[in-house]
Amino acid sequence: MATTEETNTLINEAQNVIYAEIDRITPELRELSLDMHKHPELGLEEHHAHEILTNYLEKNGFEVTRGAFDIETAFMAKYTKGSGLRVGFCSEYDALPGIGHACGHNLIAVTGIANAMAMKALLEKGIASGTVVLFGTPNEERLEGKILMAQKGAFQDNVDVCSMLHPGPSNMNYWGATACNYATIEYRGKPSHAGGSPWSGVNALDAVCQAWVSIGLLRQQLLGTDRIHGVITDGGKAPNIIPDYTSASLGVRAKTTARVEELMTKVNNCFNAAALATGCTVNIKWRDVGICKNVIQNSVLAELYAKYYKENTGNDLPTRAEQEAQEVGASTDFGNVSALVPGLHPLFEIYTNEFPHNQGFAKAAETPKAHDGAMIASKSLAMVGAHLFLEKGFFENAYHEYDTNVPKEQRN
DSSP states (O other), X not given: OOOHHHHHHHHHHHHHHHHHHHHHHHHHHHHHHHHHHHSOOOTTOOHHHHHHHHHHHHHTTOEEEETGGGOTTOEEEEEEESSSOEEEEEEOOOOBTTTBSTTOHHHHHHHHHHHHHHHHHHHHTTSOOEEEXXXXXXXXXXXXXXXXXXXXXXXXXXXXXXXXXXXXXXXXXXXXXXXXXXXXXXEEOBOOBTTTOGGGOBOHHHHHHHHHHHHHHHGGGSOTTOEEEEEEEEXXXXXXXXXXEEEEEEEEEESSHHHHHHHHXXXXXXXXXXXXXXXXXXXXXXXXXXXXXXXXOOHHHHHHHHHHHHHHHSOOOOOHHHHHHSOOOOOOTHHHHHTTSOEEOOEXXXXXXXOSSSHHHHHHTTSHHHHHHHHHHHHHHHHHHHHHHHSTTHHHHHHXXXXXXXXXXXXX
16 A cells, blocks of 8 residues: 555656646647637537547547447547546537637547546556546537437446536636526417407417416526526417417526426426416427536545646635635536536636637637646646546545435436
């Protein structure tokens, strides 16, 4: 059994190897990032990104599975040397319609590779023993890719812990990505002449309007962190016809998966009540892939990330309380990963005041400063990976927190 002094020596050696490896490959990762930024692809259409990332990983000695888990643009890259922990990371690479990489997934892709390459360097040099796995996770913007992969056992069958990074306007290691779900709603009634025989119709527009009013009134009794938002997608075809068909799309968000389930019941009641009141029939269909769960940040991993981020930048991250008090409002399908294994998903700054999902953020995501921020965050997260491999009890502490905080009924 290694003494504390021996472990510290190993950690220092690992730090030198990790930082040198990330510095070595930084120009290559910059080229990959700019290539993806210039060729943005929507979810499940990321064929170019899939090709260049898997080619790079294969060239650098990873065992690569393309089209992994029955998703054409997903991949899994694995490197093993000896027995031990299986440490996972995620890369994303889908873009947004019309505004390209306005969520900075070109940077997420290369931070995943930076971490995987850093762990591989530790394994190759015999400093650590075990397996590193990089998951290429498409279609995050529709909050589906990792959920579909998880349904095929991607994470729970292949890694013991999993992390990833995301760019933003600030640095956070406890940001609260919300749980969410979306539904499509259809009402069917009976058409009739709106002027000559309105009493013969069953008004589907009345039904969707009634539901909208009910949801508006419901908000008075909701928590301040709950969100219900949507649009009417079909309100009828002509003003002189009683509409026999209307449709809507609705989203619910909350701080936890359990709360989203509660909101779904409340929303269902509003739509069903409107059908009863108007005489219409209603069809409510929630997403086939299910709820996108809230991210559960593992504090054992998060605190160590903050320590190394401060070493690398001289800056303290905001306190956990300060971060959790902020209402970010965004969601990510990494939440479903963090329900399966201990996870961490920090945000790193790319030196912009822009919030993701606009053209200003897309421009910021291709700058040299943004890439520098990505590499600083990668070094900090890679050191968490080093401790997982090398520090006795560190993974066990992280798993104990996971086992304590993640309800067993949500581990699916």
